[in-house]
Amino acid sequence: MSQNVTPYKDSQLGKKEQVAQMFDTISGKYDGLNRVISFGIDVKWRKKVLKLVSDTNPETVLDIATGTGDLAILMTQTGAKKITGLDISAGMLEVGRKKIAERKLSNKIDMVLGDSENIPFEDNSFDAITVAFGVRNFETLEKGLAEILRVLKPGGIFVILETSVPTKTPYKQGYKFYTKHILPLIGKLFSKDKSAYAYLSESASVFPHGEMLNNILRKIGFIEVKNRPQTFGVATIYSASK
Secondary structure, three states, X not given: OHHHOOOOOXXXXXXXXXXXXXXXXXXXXXXXXXXXXXXXXXXXXXXXXXXHHXXXXXXXXXXXXXXXXXXXXXXXXXXXXXXXXXXXOHHHHHHHHHXXXXXXXXOOEEEEEOOOOOOOOOOOOEEEEEEEOOHHHOOOHHHHHHHHHHHEEEEEEEEEEEXXXXXXXXXXXXXXXXXXXXXXXXXXXXXXXXXXXXXXXXXXXXXXOOHHHHHHHHXXXXXXXXXXXXXXXXXXXEEEEO
């Protein structure tokens, strides 16, 4: 269902290439946009992801769709020896590398250009894998999740933070109004690329969430699958193991 939504409707490129192009275009404004769109609550959500990962005492962490590296930087607080951020957008990675260098974390975090559906690492490589607001950008969701399962160590933890759609009144109606009317206005303030913000909103609305995503994770082969709705259901944290 979610695979049909692409950033640029008239483009001849596949979803993967379109997503890379879109994030390259908005990379300079992305961090500011994130804070505004979520009213800064995304910081709190990421800290909950940090807690889940920290509790497993990982030595190696892979942050997929790392973007500008916010979650990868946060993962340094787990005490892990090595953190790798993977993203398909060179523009986002460049912003991330600058942030990492400013924080003097370049020896601890590697930023790697790569595809989440063809992860350039060996089987059973990482103790923990995270994805924040990235799984809905996978061209083929199941393929991306199967790759994550492959590179996760047995007993390792996989944590997803992703937008979801509230199911209860009045949050459901408020969310629809916000994404349809307010979000595009915010997007216009931040960038001329209107398609990017329409895509971010539309892809969130059709992406499987809650028990639907739990079942997809189980089907791929993950175990101990749980989901934790956040802030009235506008985001959800999923955790799973291998």
